[in-house]
Amino acid sequence: MKQAAIDPLYKDCPKHWTALCFNLQLLPLKSRHGLSDTSFNNLLSMLGDTYPEGNKVPTNTYQAKRMIRPVSMKLKKFHACTNHCILYRGK
16 A cells, blocks of 8 residues: 555656555545446446556456555444344344
């Protein structure tokens, strides 16, 4: 992730467009607009093909999420009944 924070998205792109910055702009769009993984993968593929050769556009959703994993929030899961009306904690 440290390297992605300084790597330009592609050769000669504006300095503020690093691979990490690009990723941090795209993933909230995926969430905000409810894009499926398939549609997001198609978007990433189109962007990767559009930008100059050697670009750092992730090739799929997994790679995009993997890049930001070190800063992502840790989730705590709770067991729930089948109707999701009662949450259980511990045994």
